[in-house]
Amino acid sequence: MKIEAALKSRSFFRILSVLLALILWQILATRINMDMMLASPIQVLERLFTIWREPDFFSTLFFSWSRIMSGFLLAFLGGFLMGTLAGALRPVELLLWPYVTVAKTVPIASFIILCLLWLNYSQMTVFIAFLIAFPVIYANVLQGIRSTDPKLNEVASFYRIPWYRKYLFITLPSVKPYLISACGVAIGMAWKAGVAAEVIGIIDGSIGEKLYEGKIYFLNADLLSWTLILILLSVLNERLFSLFLKGVFRGVQKL
Amino acid sequence: MSDILLDRVSKSFGENRIISNLSLRIPEKSVTCILGPSGCGKTTLLNLIAGILSPDSGTITGVPEKRSFVFQEDRLCEDFSGYRNIRLVTGNKRSKEDIHRHLAELSLSEEREKPVREYSGGMKRRIALARAICYDADCIFLDEPFKGLDPDRKKETMDYVRRYTESKTVLFVTHDESEAEYLGGLRLSFPLTGSGN
Known part of the structure; x- marks a missing residue:
């Protein structure tokens, strides 16, 4: 019975798919048989055990994390504010339309190269993270506001619910998902x-610089280890921020 | 306050004329039941008087400023509790204890802190009713307010409405004769055309 339940569970299949991917990776690495082209999962695992002991490991993590998350947080605040304004006032949406369209459609590499000319290197990461995240947040906040049940809006205007209570208790729950x-x-x-x-900017003390070094010095295990660390950091930040947002929404419901 | 007066009111949706040249006097501080089969225009008339719809022609005067409405659908915030749904419209004008008392009168004490999405249809209907009553309006619009309630609950809920609507103008739409009889007051039976009282 227990085995049957495990077979049906999603996590079982997730673990199985990761194991299969690792096996495939190992087979490929064995076939290629060149560490500098493709390190094996075991070599990457060994490198992960030593990489964090290097003196600049945590400063490198902090350098990239602080800049990327600052860019994201600015995009979150900006996207939330401008999305809310655009949801309430159609002219704001029309006014923002060209900027949002440019941010959504222009390849990020073009912006990076322009930033190399315009900004100092430490500002560049913040700006690029902002630029990529802003349209996503903005468009979704706007969509959430637009999908508010018009019948609840009618209730709000019939009962003359003040705008801030309407926003907190009718509009925000619709924006939440x-x-x-x-x-x-x-x-x-x-x-x-x-x-x-x-x-691209080979920014001193960043994770990007480590990846670049991995490429030019053929340190494939380093490159893949940093890539794994990046994935972990990204997923961890995503989960933590989602928990934080859910907590904020729960708090609003209790007001 | 004064009586509500409808003067040659007409309303169409596209080619479909729902209300034609209707004149009516609805007495203040009393119950008026609007009766008729489904789809005959009862809700349209209620929405016109409540100001949710505008007439194509004619005028409606004397509707009190402070109004509450039990819509045909419950129109509740599903993520919030029954208590919070009521609090949303009353603000701080009613105390927590007072709202709890209203919920108790409708046998909803146990569920008052649960999110509305976990309620049955009948429970949602009673919350929508309590919300309209707790708002303390001068004029209450009820569009099939007892829809989906079982007979015992229906009687309890109708008693509750009777208790809290004395000296208020109530406009009540139903297709159920027995509900109209129980709440009493003036009856307007559809189809309504021309002049009436």
Whole structure:
């Protein structure tokens, strides 16, 4: 009975798919048989055990984390504020439309190269993370506001509920699922774009610089170890921020 | 306050004329039941008097400023408790204890802190009713307020409405003769055309 339940569970299949991917990776690494082209999972695991003992490990993590998450938080605040304003006032949406469209459609590499000319290197990561996350948050907040039940809005105007109570108790619950899922996507994108900016700009003391060094010195195990650390950081930040947002929404419900 | 007066009111939706040249006097501080089969325009008339819809022609005067409405659908915030749904419209004008007392009168004490999405249809209906009553309006619009209630609950709920609507103008839409009889007052039976009282 227990085995049957385990077979049906999602986590079982997740673990199984990760194991299969690791086996595939190991087979590929054995076939290629060149550490500098593709390190094996075991080599990467060994490197992970030593990498965190290096003197600049935590400062590198903090350097990239603080800049990427600052960019994301600015995008969160900006996207939330502008999305709310655009939801309430159509002219704001029309006014923002060209900027949001440019941010959504122009390849991030173009922005990175422009930033290399315009900004200092430490500002660049913040700006790129902001630029990639802002349209996601903005569009989802706007969508959430637009999907508010018009019948509840009618109740609010019939009972003359003050605008701030209407916003907190009718509009925000409708924005909630959009915002939580948007933040999950935006954090992942901010990490990807932020690190890409660090690699292209070869920013001193960043994770991007470590990835770049991994490439030029053929330290494939280093490159893959830092990539795994990046994935972990991105997922951890995504989960923590989602918990934080859910807590905030729970608090609002109790007001 | 004064009587509500409808003067040659008409309303159409596209080609479909729902109300045609209707004149009516609805007495203040009393119950008026609007009766008729489904789809005959009862809700349209109620929405016109409440100011949710505008007439194509004619005028409606004398509707009190402070109004509450039990809509045909419950229109509750599903994530919030029954208590919070009522609090949303009353603000701080009613105490927590007072709202709890209203919920107790409708046999909803145990469920008052549960989110509305966990309520049955009948429970949601009673919350929508308590919300309209607790708002303390001068004029209450009830659109099939007892829909989906079992007979015992229906009687309890109708008693509750009777208790709290004395000296208020109540407009009550139903297709159930027995409900109209129980609440008493003036009866307007659809189809309504031309002049009436």
